[in-house]
Amino acid sequence: MATAAQVSLETYLTTSYERDPDYVDGVLEERTGGEYDHNVVQRAIMIWFYLRGREWRIRSIQEQRTRVGSTRVRIPDVCVFPLDVPIEQVFTKPQLIAIEVLSPEDRHSRIEARMRNFREFGVANIWVVDPETRGGVGFERRELGAEGALCGGGLADLSFAAGVVSEDR
Secondary structure, three states, X not given: OEEEEEOXXXXXXXXXXXXXXXXXXOEEEOOOOOOHHHHHHHHHHHHHHHHHHHHHOEEXXXXXXXXXXXXXXXXXXXXXXXXXXXXXXXXXXXXXXXXXXXXXXXXXXXXXXXXXXXXXXXXXXXXXXXXXXXXXXXXXXXXXXXXXXXXXXXXXXXXXHHHHHHXXX
């Protein structure tokens, strides 16, 4: 999925792409997604958090560039962050939740690398959601192994989004 050409971080950050890729150590990595089921679940999660934003003092945003390291920019499908965190065009502070919605072409190694980057950046909660089952796995920072291996975690109850999602099925 990665292209071979090296790109500087400055070039990446000042370039518009049709579908924003991740930036990993000078290489642009295509992101998966764009299928109907993926988009419906992503939208449902966004709406659910948006409707609770004022009460919970949070914001949610889709596909936000997040600088997870000096040579890495990842773009989670959905980010949730506290209202008191200053808005940045490219996030440089960890969000409360980084959410990845799986696509048919996703591989475990790709998802694990993304989750490891979010964990190392300090994201407190990471969710991986399967649009087919409308379920997923949620990890808190303490449940991610010190060596970067995934451990623990549990099925996230995503029934909160069922009302929004079911109308599109």
